[in-house]
Amino acid sequence: MAEKQLMKGNEVIGEAAIRAGCRYFFGYPITPQNDIPAYMARELPKYDGVFLQAESEVAASNMVYGAAGAGARVLTSSSSPGISLKAEGISYIAGAELPCVIVNIMRGGPGLGSIQPSQSDYFQATKGMAHGDFHLIVYAPSNVQELADLTFKAFNVADQYRTPVMVIGDGMLGQMMEPVEFMEPIDPDELPKKEWATDGAKGREKNVINSLALDPRDLEILNERLQDKYKEIKAQEVMYDEYKMEDAEMAVVAYGTSARIATKAIDMAREAGIKAGLFRPITLYPFPEQELAATTEKIEQYLTVEMSAGQMLEDVRLAVEGRRPIEFYGRMGGMVPETDAILNKLQEMRGE
Amino acid sequence: MNEEVIMAGFGGQGVMSIGQLLAYSGMKAKLEVSWMPSYGPEMRGGTANCTVIVASEKIPSPLTTHPNSVIVMNLPSQTKFVPKVKEQGLVVKNSSLIDEKIERDDLTIIEVPANEIAEELGNTRVANMVMLGAYIAEKEIIDLDIVKNSLANVLPERHHGLIPLNEKALDRGYNLVKEPASV
Amino acid sequence: MMEKVASYPDSLTEKKFHYCPGCTHGIVHRLVAEIMDEMGIKEETIGVAPVGCSVLAYDYFDCDMHEASHGRAPAVATGIKRVHPDKMVFTYQGDGDLASIGTAEIVHAANRGENITTVFINNAIYGMTGGQMAPTTLEGQKTTTSPYGRNLKEAGNPIRMTEMLSVLDGPAFIARVSVHDPKHIRQAKKALRKAFRLQKEGKGFTMIEVLSTCPTNWGIKPQESLEWLEEYMMPVYPLDVYKDIEEVE
Incomplete structure (x- = not known):
């Protein structure tokens, strides 16, 4: 290189x-x-x-x-x-x-x-x-x-x-x-x-x-x-990435730009005592279905974050198959999610 | 270290260039960097801004809601971005073009008569470099020499003849903060 | 022993044409194949088939073939030619394909002087989809979508692509020919041969519009369709050479 x-x-x-x-x-x-x-x-x-x-x-x-x-x-x-x-x-x-x-x-x-x-x-x-x-x-x-x-x-x-x-x-x-x-x-x-x-x-x-x-x-x-x-x-050909998932109890599922922003929210959540992690699909097709499904063993709640009304959300639901609750946070129209908003959502899901 | 800075001004004031210069210098200093411009119609004739992040760890998002610092080249930029600066943050302000006072009292404010200094140097277009020099002096996140050495990487080749002038402008801004008496 | 004066062109496959009785596609296919034989270019030619009656042209020409989406043959041909500028590339398109849905593609391929040859079959109707009005349908002509005859006020006028394209600077050679009798078939072949030759010489875009028949969808007998072409189509679409860089030079 x-x-x-x-x-x-x-x-x-x-x-x-x-x-x-x-x-x-x-x-x-x-x-x-x-x-x-x-x-x-x-x-x-x-x-x-x-x-x-x-x-x-x-x-x-x-x-x-x-x-x-x-x-x-x-x-x-x-x-x-x-x-x-x-x-x-x-x-x-x-x-x-x-x-x-x-x-x-x-x-x-x-x-x-x-x-x-x-x-x-x-x-x-x-x-x-x-x-x-x-x-x-x-x-x-x-x-x-x-x-x-x-x-x-x-x-x-x-x-x-x-x-x-x-x-x-x-x-x-x-x-x-x-x-x-x-x-x-x-x-x-x-x-x-x-x-x-x-x-x-x-x-x-x-x-x-x-x-x-x-x-x-x-x-x-x-x-x-x-x-x-x-x-x-x-x-x-499935590709995905994980961030702080080893001990996570909650997972944000996000890709591309949303995933970057979510990373920061996860760091902030960890500082606030919430064990959050990121599951990031790199291939959207093929979607890392089995890999995400495997995380349901440990993850109690999921939050899908997208710059859309919730499109990948459907694939997340298909992979999780109703075993765990999934919530969604998204912005549309060219608005970019703010880290604070993602953090708030994680805290809200935690009942905090 | 995680420094998030927004640089803003009129299109043509060179805020994109000093942003790229800072990012490039950070890369040379083996730090993590990102540069993110505003884009689209707002760039045409209106205000331009970019966000630069220089950090010792991987950068999650190239955007920031609350920057540590802002470099504002004109009044609309000051009005728009100063309220967003983190508490105890830094504002580098182009006092040649901005008379209006900043209401917040928690901030470090460095007033730089950038246009006047640039004019003394013979070219108002290097006002941006004066501003960046002052910022570098205050934040001390990257060595000034690295910034100077990065000029050749960032400026288009047709402007390489102006590198000495740009270096002088960086020095003037830098010294304004470091040795205020001598300026 | 007698001299052999005609044979089945090597550049056509053995596959039987699916075209209707009296349709002139078969004649034009043969002319193109004969030229490929005569120029010895079968192994260096890539043909682009359209959507329309000649969609299966890739089964008939015995050279590399690429099937295009409707109207986009000139774009597909552009892609091929840019990758293989030393090969011969032709498109074979009907009037719905070229003069309606594919107007942007043909205009810009012509305007770029894309070094390809377009064989444009104008039979004043959509054949494959079952006889709908084409942009080249004549005034008053009855089709399934102009059942009372083409009304110019509502449906616009028969479009003359050859004349339109010939005012551009890109094309090297543009002519309109017909294949309704042997004399015109000979003239058509001459024009087609010139188009292929100019492409070989790298002179730029060439197009030959061929007035053709569609007895099935015109609703008349094959013999009558030849007469109908001559009587009604030729006055609206005059035969001529409209652009020829060799005349200018």
Whole structure:
């Protein structure tokens, strides 16, 4: 690893992608992710890469579809309303089993919403991105170093499973600067050749990139294959983190920016004599279901904290299966939870 | 040590730059750091601010509700942020542009005629560095030399010719606190 | 021994077309395949199939194929071409795909001078979904969604994509041809060949609009559909070369 640099989260995503061998970026301007395309526009030409500002997010996601099918490591990034538009292409990419990385730097919604940090696209990212039975692998970094590590990892995992991977952050994570160290760069020319890619059928049978199967049984077979893939992903790819959980009696469940803020509230709660800990999913899909369920042995009460009306909350409930009470604290619309409020909630739950 | 400081002023007064400089210096001093800007339309023409946290332990949140310190470059920033400062906290105030008195009496207040000093140095744009120098002198969380050595990392290359001027501005602010008589 | 003057193109698969009797898609497929054969580019070509009647084009062309979402073929082709600038990339799109849902994608691919070739089939109707009004449907033409005939006041006017795109600086070659008789088929092939050649030479965006028939959804016999095309479509969509950088140079 090289020397530490102080970098903005959004730019770190761009740098990590380039180091992962990504040479193609297709996107469309939207706040608060604009530093990502700006970084790629500045840096990719130095690597003989391609930055293209598309006419819309719809077009951008379909350019990604084409480039991914052609065998390249490719990135697109956007913020909430733009991801809604990219959903079309993402469904096709999932259906055609192509690897790519999509970044969502979330902002408040619904509609045009606000440009302030939010986590209200959890449902979209993990369950309802677009039509059809598919999932993305969803990484939720909570600091700039993790943005670098998970963006880098996302490209490898996408290729491994031939599946789109999303890195989900929010305006705060994208805009903040923190020290970061990057992985050693990968030379894309040294990556294994993708035998299925559309790069000209020279001396081989033709390749077809496609998500259409008019015969329902054929389409069911494709879906069974996807489901097998998700089963494998669930078994292999779950990531989570714990903070002060060893002796905790209460657990805050939070990811990304909310988790950072909750950490501080937990420290304050400990000072006030409350044994609180943090359970932080790093993969939102696959959700660390069994790992969270295992904590119900010791944890008496759970508090889910999100910058939304309570979306991950549903997965927390599914994992805890009613064995323990779960409460929720959230802010919406671009408001960021304050540590005091989380602390108050923990105290209130403790009957204090 | 956990220092949370908000720097605020008009867009163009360079509060983002001194924030980055402080964060970079903290990183060089092997401390944990974070820099978080306000972003969006409020940056265009209005007030800009950033939060810098420098700590000996991992930083949970890059935001703060109650900073230990504020550096305020103009009146709207003083009005907005001084009430949020922790009890017994620090205010570094640009007295060149702010006449209004601070009502709270629990705070340490350092008045820095930053624009006048910068003008004496020949460039009002280094008023931000004068303010940061004064802050560094008061808080003593990072060595002034580390801050000076970080200028080259933070300033865009086209401004590297101005590094000596920025160093002077840092010194002037620093000495204002350390050796008030000599200023 | 007699000289062989015609054979089944190598660039088409053995798969039987699903197209209706009298539909001219088959003719255009064959023309594109013949050009690929003649230029010897089958192994370096990637085709992009649209959503519409020609959605299954990936089954017919014997080269690498990529199926696109509705209207986005030029965006998908852009992605492919940027990764493989030395390969030949073409899109094959109908009028609903290109002139309605995909207007943004085609306009901007053309405007960027994206070095791809678009084969644009205009038969004045949506075929695959069952005969709905297309942006290119003629005034008064009856479809399932214009059962009283296309009313210009309510449904707007037949859109002329070729003319629109030809005013942009990006395209190298744009022409409108027809395949309703052998003479026009020969002209169509000539235009298509030129488009592919210009792409090979890296000259930029090329598009050939091909006036085509849809007897099934027009509700007339195949022979009548050829006459209908000539009598009603050609006056609204005049055949010509609208942009040719070789003429300018």
